[in-house]
Amino acid sequence: MKAPTVHLRFLPAALPEAAENLRSEVRVLLEETRAEGVWLADGLSWWGRNPALSRALGDAGFIGMTWPRQYGGSERSYLERYVVTEELLAACAPTAFHWFADRQIGPSILRYGTEEQKQRFLPPIARGELSFAVGMSEPDSGSDLASIRTRAERTDGGWRLNGSKIWTSYAHEAEYCVALVRTEPKSDKRHAGMSQVIVDLKNSDGITVRPIIDLPGRHDFNEVFFEDTFVPDDCLLGDSGDGWAQVTSELAYERSGPERFLTNFHLLRALVDALDGSASPGAQREVGRLVSRLWALRAASVSVAAALEAGETPNVESALVKDLGTNFQQDVPEIVRRVVADEGVADEVVLDILHQVILAAPSYTIQGGATEILRGIVARGLRLR
Amino acid sequence: MSEMRQLLMDTAVRLFEAASMDEVFKAVEEGRRPLSHWRALEENGLVDLLLPEEAGGAAVGFGDAMAVARAAGAFALPLPLVETMIGRWLLSGAGLGAPAGPLGVVTAAGRLEVAWPDEISALVVSDAADRVGWVAAGEFEFEHGTNGAGEPVGRLREPPPIPPGQSGGLDSERSPSTLMAVARAAMIAGAMERVLDLTIEHVQGRVQFGRPLARFQAVQQLVAVMASHTAVVGVAADTAIAAVETVLDRHVGDATFMAGCAKARASEACYEVTRIAHQLHGAIGYTREHDLHRFTRRLWAWRDADGDEGYWRQSVGEMAIRSGGAGLWPLLVETPGAALER
Known part of the structure; x- marks a missing residue:
């Protein structure tokens, strides 16, 4: 009998001192802002949305922490970000305003966006001023994300969107939404022909946001309809056709x-x-x-x-x-x-x-x-x- | 993994491979004495790994030594190697010489039960966290029984009195129940890795309805659950071991909470992991012809050893309630030695 194969790698890790030292900074900020009445632990966990708290966290450098300074980040390690995140969660601080942009959209823009996109979107995200929603699921595409049907067709200077996204949390409040759409018709390659686009939810024509009340009775879900919604060329995120690889990365x-x-x-x-x-x-x-x-x-x-x-x-x-x-x-x-x-x-x-x-x-x-x-x-x- | 850890792991694996485990198991299963294989472990210095050099040991760090415990688990080693390794080190820490031969260990956390009561040369007893001593074989009373693995155990009514001159005080950082709990968690992690390995091998090779079991989604989902518990138990044991090592190195803090969490989680996971392994092995796993039982039976024995999940849950729960709501989060994220850094 030989030694058993190790199938999954979970090496024990300790957080570095620099990360541990951030704990007290976060705790102090939360304590002060709570005392000032900026937020209260209302039992909704991080799912609550509080722009004022997000701005305070942005001012303190706790949003976009790992991003380069030139885009408003503070060039911290991912483990430092981890400590800040867990402290916010443990304190039940409402962070949904900046959550999606900080966790996935910002990093995607940083990785796949143009220089112009990085300069335009990342600094206000990091300041806690700009809120994003995530447009992935569709009424007929839940777990089977590759079956999405919302399409973006070429038009003068950009793309024309038609279709709908669902479970889009805070689409009724966020400024932008990053949507996964088909830029080419379905083919044998299930994961080909998709792209990510940044949609201006506040200033685009042809957008209808229908609220969906969730089981606890709250309104954060929405269904977002696009009818010939125009998305300019400079709002395509990454390369056309690479959407699947970008979202899964x-x-x-x-x-x-x-x-x-x-x-x-x-x-x-x-x-x-x-x-x-x-x-x-x-x-x-x-x-x-x-x-x-x-x-x-x-x-x-x-x-x-x-x-x-x-x-x-x-x-x-x-x-x-x-x-x-x-x-x-x-x-x-x-x-x-x-x-x-x-x-x-x-x-x-x-x-x-x-x-x-x-x-x-x-x-x-x-x-x-x-x-x-x-x-x-x-x-x-x-x-x- | 450090070079030392890898080296120790390789040495242990080589020894356990060469110890013709099959023979050892047969001896145990037929009620014969398996301790003829003990000498190889002693000759290779495994029982003295933790002892300081001046006491004839290898002065290996606790974390590195625990790689041997994990390997012992992965081979379902039916010998009291880990007990002896830690027992000798505890006695040495209390300024006592350790009697030769295999040892049993009884701590405040475990049941009053000792493995191989007729084979060990002495019982290491710790009735309080900061005192340890030994009682020679024949000088303590017990009733014979067997554990879940079919190994003989001695059941004690109470911790036996330690003869004068055979006990001493311990540094608080060497709490016997904490050390044994993390060592047992490492053994459980090793045995679970083996059980997972055997199960994956089985579902890939066994063909039913014209395809390997592994192709059935229902089977895949069960293996995934089993793999998840195995992985978390492994990283929990490693993290608790690292905490113990920090406490030992820096002479500050206390790893009881981490050790308790790791052992509670390891003991708890034994049910789900063994249940799925047996379900997927089918009838052949329910025999003494297949190797699976050697590992699952030891998981059933080891989850009860050195504090079962009930014992450690209560210990952890008491600490949590004592910390209060505001102190609960710091308790969870605290690393031993952090106080020193601050």
Whole structure:
């Protein structure tokens, strides 16, 4: 018998001192802005949208942290960004205003955009002044993203868009949307002929935004319709036809981040606050069960972050973290629910958050890659398919 | 991986390969003494890896030594190598000489159970976090039993009293229960990697309905779940080991929280990993003819050893509740030694 093959690489990683030192800076900023009434932890987690807080974070250099200074960034490492992100999540700070631009759209513009696009979009994103939405899914294309039908046809000086995007969070408020569209008709090559375009949501004709109220009763989803919407040439992102490669290249950043296991950390924190030394051994064990799983997930996530920092593309490992992380997040409200009942916890804060989290939980394992798709990616990484 | 770690891993793997594990297993399974294979481990210095040079050891770092624990797990080593390695080091840390031969270890976290009670030369006992001692074979009472792997264990009613002159104080950073917990988590990680490996091999080779099992989506999804638990247990064990090593190197902080999280997570994952492995192996996995049982049975034994998930969840939960809501996040992200840097 030989040594077993190591199928997936998760090297243990520690965050460098420079990253650890940022923690207190973030905590101070959050404390001050909260005291000033800029934001409140309303239990909506990072999904809340607060332009004033985003501007404060931008002023402090916490948006676009890894980007070059000439585009408004602060040339920090990805691990430094990681610490800032997890501190924001743990504090339940509403960051959706800049979230998508900071996490995926900014990096895409930096990587594939023209010089003019970088100068035009990145500095205001980094200042926390410019908000982007992501236009990927369509009514008939959820997990099967390559089946999108929204098309962009050549016209004088640009492209003419027709079709619709769905689940487009905050399209009713964001200034821009980056949409994945077909610039060539479907062919045998499923992933060919797609491109990314930057659409000005506020100043373009032929755009209708239809609100979709989600299960918890909030409005962040939308369906966005394009009818002969004009997109100028200078808003094509990257090369025409390379859209698929461009969107998939950023997936590891999107999937392995701490938002995949910290989205309802505030519930666990509230539970721990409501319990005290008189908690039963059973309640202690349930808290320890959640905390130990969370700690282990973070160890895996930090490991992926270190791999990304080292220039690797750990797509399989990222899919794995997203799968386990979101399943953990779904277990949190169920376990907390039992503890609350068994211990007779009457704390209003816990009960309110629990109620909200139960309603939000079904989304965790769907958005950003459904569980079954992610497991398929892991299986492919293990060479089963 | 450091050069030393790779070297140790390779040495351990070579030894375990050469130890004709099949014979060792058969001996265990037939109730014979497997300890004739013990000498090879001693001769190659594996039991003295952690001891300082002046005590005749190799003064290897804790993290590097744990590569051997992981390899022992990957071979389901049915010998008390890790217990002896850590037991000897604990005694040496308390200023005591260690008796020769294999050792058992009983800590505050584990059940009062010792593997190979008739084979060990002494029992290392730590009833409190900061004291350790030893009791020679024949001088403590126990009842015979077997663990989940079919290995003999001795069940103690209470920690045996340590004879005068055979105990000493420990630095707080060498908490026996913490060290044994992370070592056991590393063994579990190694065994899980083997179980995953065996399962992948099986589903790729086994053809049903005209195609390998691996081509069925239902099978792929199960393997993915198993691989995920295995990967997280591996990185959790490594991260906790690194925390222990930091505490040892800098003489500051405490890795109990990290060790507890890692062992709780490792023990918890044993169910899902073994369940899927057996499901996918089908009937052949439910036999003593296939190797799978050697690893899954040890996972069932090891999840209970050195503190099961219930014990460590409670320990972690107590720490979390004590930290309060505001302290919970710092507790989760704290790295031992950070206080020193600040």
